[in-house]
Amino acid sequence: MSPVAESYFGISGYIIFWLLFVVALGLFIQRASLLLRLLKLGRPENRFDRMGYRFTSMLTIGFTQSSNLKSLTLKDPAALGHAIMFWGLIIFGVSYFVFIGLGGGFGLYTIFSGSSFETVFFSILDIVAVLVILSMIWVVIKRYLIVPDRLKREMSPAEKIVQPLLIVVIIGLMLLHFGIEGFRYAAYGIPGSGPPLGVPLAQTLVNAGISGDTLAAVYKIFWWLNFVLLLVAVIYAPRSKHLHPLASFPNLLFRNLAPKGSVKPVDLKKPETSGAAEIRDFSWKQLLDLYSCTWCGRCHVVCPAQLSGKPLSPRELILGMKEHLLEEGPKLLKKQVPASSVAVDKAGVTDPESSTEHTGRGKTLIGDVISEEAIWSCTTCLACQDICPVNNEHIDKIIDLRRHLQMIAKTEVARDTLKNLRVRGNPWRGTMYARTDWTEGLNIKVVGEDSNIDVLYWVGCTEALEDRSLKVARAVAKLMKQAGVNFGILGEEEMCCGDPARRLGAEHLFQMLAMNNIQLLQSYNIKKIVTACPHCFNTLKNEYPKLEGQFDVVHHTQFIVELLKDKKLRVKPSGDALVTYQDPCYLGRYNDIFDVPRQIINDILGMTLVEMEQNKKDGFCCGGGGGRMWIEEKFGQRINEMRLDQAINTQAKVVAIACPFCLQMYEDAAKAKNAEESLKVRDIAELVEESLEVSQDTAKNMK
Amino acid sequence: MKNIIVCMKQVLDPEIPLSLFHIDTEAKQAIPPKAMPPVLSPFDENALEAALKIKDVQEATVTVISLGKKLNRVVVSSALAAGADQLVLLQDESFGDFNTYLTANAIAAAIKKLGQYDLILCGLQASDTNTGQVGIGIASILGIPCITAASKVELVDDKIKIEKALADGHEVIEAPSPVVVTATYEVGALREPGVEDFMSASKKPITIWNAGELGIETGNTNRFDLVKMYQPAHEGKCEILEGASSEEKAEKLALKLKEIKVI
Numbered sequence: 001m002s003p004v005a006e007s008y009f010g011i012s013g014y015i016i017f018w019l020l021f022v023v024a025l026g027l028f029i030q031r032a033s034l035l036l037r038l039l040k041l042g043r044p045e046n047r048f049d050r051m052g053y054r055f056t057s058m059l060t061i062g063f064t065q066s067s068n069l070k071s072l073t074l075k076d077p078a079a080l081g082h083a084i085m086f087w088g089l090i091i092f093g094v095s096y097f098v099f100i101g102l103g104g105g106f107g108l109y110t111i112f113s114g115s116s117f118e119t120v121f122f123s124i125l126d127i128v129a130v131l132v133i134l135s136m137i138w139v140v141i142k143r144y145l146i147v148p149d150r151l152k153r154e155m156s157p158a159e160k161i162v163q164p165l166l167i168v169v170i171i172g173l174m175l176l177h178f179g180i181e182g183f184r185y186a187a188y189g190i191p192g193s194g195p196p197l198g199v200p201l202a203q204t205l206v207n208a209g210i211s212g213d214t215l216a217a218v219y220k221i222f223w224w225l226n227f228v229l230l231l232v233a234v235i236y237a238p239r240s241k242h243l244h245p246l247a248s249f250p251n252l253l254f255r256n257l258a259p260k261g262s263v264k265p266v267d268l269k270k271p272e273t274s275g276a277a278e279i280r281d282f283s284w285k286q287l288l289d290l291y292s293c294t295w296c297g298r299c300h301v302v303c304p305a306q307l308s309g310k311p312l313s314p315r316e317l318i319l320g321m322k323e324h325l326l327e328e329g330p331k332l333l334k335k336q337v338p339a340s341s342v343a344v345d346k347a348g349v350t351d352p353e354s355s356t357e358h359t360g361r362g363k364t365l366i367g368d369v370i371s372e373e374a375i376w377s378c379t380t381c382l383a384c385q386d387i388c389p390v391n392n393e394h395i396d397k398i399i400d401l402r403r404h405l406q407m408i409a410k411t412e413v414a415r416d417t418l419k420n421l422r423v424r425g426n427p428w429r430g431t432m433y434a435r436t437d438w439t440e441g442l443n444i445k446v447v448g449e450d451s452n453i454d455v456l457y458w459v460g461c462t463e464a465l466e467d468r469s470l471k472v473a474r475a476v477a478k479l480m481k482q483a484g485v486n487f488g489i490l491g492e493e494e495m496c497c498g499d500p501a502r503r504l505g506a507e508h509l510f511q512m513l514a515m516n517n518i519q520l521l522q523s524y525n526i527k528k529i530v531t532a533c534p535h536c537f538n539t540l541k542n543e544y545p546k547l548e549g550q551f552d553v554v555h556h557t558q559f560i561v562e563l564l565k566d567k568k569l570r571v572k573p574s575g576d577a578l579v580t581y582q583d584p585c586y587l588g589r590y591n592d593i594f595d596v597p598r599q600i601i602n603d604i605l606g607m608t609l610v611e612m613e614q615n616k617k618d619g620f621c622c623g624g625g626g627g628r629m630w631i632e633e634k635f636g637q638r639i640n641e642m643r644l645d646q647a648i649n650t651q652a653k654v655v656a657i658a659c660p661f662c663l664q665m666y667e668d669a670a671k672a673k674n675a676e677e678s679l680k681v682r683d684i685a686e687l688v689e690e691s692l693e694v695s696q697d698t699a700k701n702m703k
Numbered sequence: 704m705k706n707i708i709v710c711m712k713q714v715l716d717p718e719i720p721l722s723l724f725h726i727d728t729e730a731k732q733a734i735p736p737k738a739m740p741p742v743l744s745p746f747d748e749n750a751l752e753a754a755l756k757i758k759d760v761q762e763a764t765v766t767v768i769s770l771g772k773k774l775n776r777v778v779v780s781s782a783l784a785a786g787a788d789q790l791v792l793l794q795d796e797s798f799g800d801f802n803t804y805l806t807a808n809a810i811a812a813a814i815k816k817l818g819q820y821d822l823i824l825c826g827l828q829a830s831d832t833n834t835g836q837v838g839i840g841i842a843s844i845l846g847i848p849c850i851t852a853a854s855k856v857e858l859v860d861d862k863i864k865i866e867k868a869l870a871d872g873h874e875v876i877e878a879p880s881p882v883v884v885t886a887t888y889e890v891g892a893l894r895e896p897g898v899e900d901f902m903s904a905s906k907k908p909i910t911i912w913n914a915g916e917l918g919i920e921t922g923n924t925n926r927f928d929l930v931k932m933y934q935p936a937h938e939g940k941c942e943i944l945e946g947a948s949s950e951e952k953a954e955k956l957a958l959k960l961k962e963i964k965v966i
Contacts, residue, residue, distance in 0.1 A: 432721055508897075
């Protein structure tokens with residue numbers, strides 16, 4: 001009894017079926033082809049390495065919903081609801097293929113009708129449908145009744161219609177499952193042991209005394225309605241935010257497999273490809289991110305810039321760019337203008353005459369879609385990217401926009417800092433220190449004079465040149481001497497690792513500094529490097545390899561913990577001081593190093609570690625990354641003061657630090673809030689040094 | 704097409720850390736530290752920015768002239784990266800830091816050798832010697848006017864229009880070209896080179912002349928007798944004035960300042 005096998009007003013059901021299907025497919029392909037052509041506007045990007053692994057992991061991550069479930073917490077259990085809906089709709093998808101497609105359209109219903117396969121499947125669908133309906137009720141509550149901050153966004157008039165439409169469609173499909181089941185069984189025969197809800201429903205219908213003809217007619221109507229609703233979903237999905245199920249699988253497939261902390265370099269031989277001024281300056285993969293966005297808004301509510309009142313929102317970056325692509329993209333396709341042809345006059349002003357948008361007053365990417373102020377507000381803390389359930393990459397877009405502003409539009413932002421980097425090799429303009437001043441009295445090997453060392457201590461600009469941080473460099477050096485490590489420093493030859501330059505968009509400056517450093521390190525045959533700065537650590541470890549600089553790089557906490565475990569350093573446990581720990585973004589989220597510093601504090605130093613409300617992967621940025629150390633905050637609250645409040649709330653007496661930027665930020669915040677007496681800020685190296693057990697012979701090593 | 708000449712001096716980096724700054728009292732000169740390369744004198748960079756601002760709005764050729772005993776190519780080429788069109792290097796053993804008369808003569812000779820010019824820009828004074836004489840000297844030798852301490856420079860047809868900052872406002876001066884103008888920091892910071900600028904800089908022409916090629920006398924030209932060069936010993940003394948109220952402390956402070964003849 002397949003409704004497709006019958007005739008309606010003299011027309012075969014098969015003709016109606018396939019006609020509707022072809023129309024829906026056609027409309028789907030029309031939209032999908034536009035979306036693909038818009039992607040092709042973007043620049044090339046090579047994400048085709050390791051295709052085998054990419055493919056299998058796409059399936060495992062996608063079907064286990066692991067990148068979504070990672071954000072599951074008691075406060076935000078929505079990921080569970082999504083997983084239920086996802087698995088449920090997959091199962092329904094299979095049933096549609098089998099029963100509507102094969103059974104209906106291809107006329108193979110005789111294989112399935114009345115079979116135990118069908119009965120078992122329908123039983124499963126009964127349960128799944130209930131679960132999906134429950135999750136959809138949850139959706140309705142979350143979107144219309146109790147709306148969390150992350151979902152509060154102005155919807156376009158079209159979206160205001162399509163969103164409830166698709167909710168109705170999904171709930172409708174679930175209810176129709178029961179309707180089709182119940183009326184079919186009632187009309188044509190109820191199976192003995194069958195679907196737990198379908199059978200009682202059918203029984204009720206039979207008992208109600210409705211005629212067999214009516215039951216059959218209603219069954220057929222429901223069947224066709226089900227088919228039509230399915231096709232409506234197919235037509236509208238790529239025309240709404242429900243594009244995300246289609247795009248998120250390719251997005252998983254082509255996700256970033258390089259280290260999280262590395263940014264793709266720019267080919268300086270083709271400077272016109274540096275940075276992004278227009279939507280088409282992004283790569284196809286960056287544009288695919290825009291399709292994959294699910295509107296969940298999780299990035300929005302973890303962004304320290306957003307939370308402190310800055311005009312930046314990672315969600316608005318992505319969705320604003322998506323809307324911009326859909327608005328401007330079709331115009332660009334019509335004109336077939338060659339890539340990136342916006343002329344910029346010498347003062348850095350975009351020439352509107354030569355702009356590819358002179359088909360009427362189109363919006364500009366930088367300015368209308370995202371303001372310059374927002375672009376500079378990012379601290380590159382990675383919280384947005386880390387929490388994104390579809391593996392979107394927000395940071396590389398910000399950096400590409402910054403690259404345009406810095407290298408082509410010649411922005412004034414951080415100009416002094418970058419000039420200092422170019423001319424003096426460090427970002428700390430006005431420092432009164434030379435790079436070796438901190439070594440006074442410590443007798444430390446400089447590699448230029450004696451290159452016989454086992455490990456290089458890469459001091460970093462902040463610890464060599466910034467007043468408070470010099471103490472940390474001394475502490476690290478004293479610990480290494482005490483432990484008898486044969487180490488040396490580059491001294492005056494050391495230049496900035498380049499992190500601020502790259503994060504501020506001055507890619508040419510970054511490459512100049514990096515190449516210089518790599519050459520220097522290679523000329524001294526340096527193999528192992530230890531550094532106390534997570535930014536230097538990340539750059540040397542994850543970004544230098546792309547410029548042919550391969551070194552074995554460890555963070556000082558990793559190095560010190562080994563010295564402590566090997567008993568080369570002995571400490572006396574320091575009682576029950578309450579200590580809290582600031583996870584540096586570039587050590588924690590970027591490089592997944594969370595436990596080593598905690599081991600030192602908790603296990604080795606015997607201090608009582610109390611966590612701030614946001615810690616480890618959820619750690620809150622100090623505000624210093626992304627070159628923001630050198631840009632003044634003009635809006636809202638100061639990020640470092642917000643974070644200090646979290647530290648104060650733990651009742652700890654000491655904040656343990658593992659990054660010189662965090663150190664600066666915490667010290668500044670403590671001064672601003674008059675908390676210097678109640679909350680001491682100490683680098684982990686300083687804490688270890690303060691707890692050192694120094695015997696008579698080892699004291700000699702310190703000289 | 705306007706021809707603008709900018710004179711830029713390579714100097715010891717005025718922002719090197721104290722620990723790297725040493726004076727050789729015998730040789731009466733600062734010892735250039737290995738670790739920190741020299742830079743272009745800050746006011747000279749403002750002078751170049753003034754020239755480039757003119758070039759932003761009209762056709763102009765900017766020629767940078769730099770004079771010294773031993774010029775650092777990377778340092779002086781940064782002027783090309785910033786936007787200058789060509790570089791003229793005047794290098795000779797006799798070109799010392801403090802011989803302003805010889806410097807002015809040499810640069811004036813180079814300018815005459817280059818030919819036609821509409822405007823000559825210099826920094827107000829070099830950050831190492833701080834004499835402020837060379838710009839004025841060049842004008843005197845070439846027989847053209849010199850306007851110092853400009854905060855804005857415009858070139859309109861054959862007239863130069865300059866704004867000069869005063870203690871209580873500013874003066875607007877108009878002069879027929881050519882003139883020498885010395886610039887202060889108010890003109891604006893020198894623009895940072897973009898990535899294309901670095902690339903194109905290496906293709907721009909560099910000409911090198913010595914004293915002989917300039918046809919100038921170098922012997923006995925020094926009108927400057929450098930008696931002594933030394934680093935003053937820095938002594939810090941802090942006296943805290945006590946008082947029952949802010950008014951009392953302020954009164955004590957005023958009297959003390961009068962006593963030590965500060966006011």
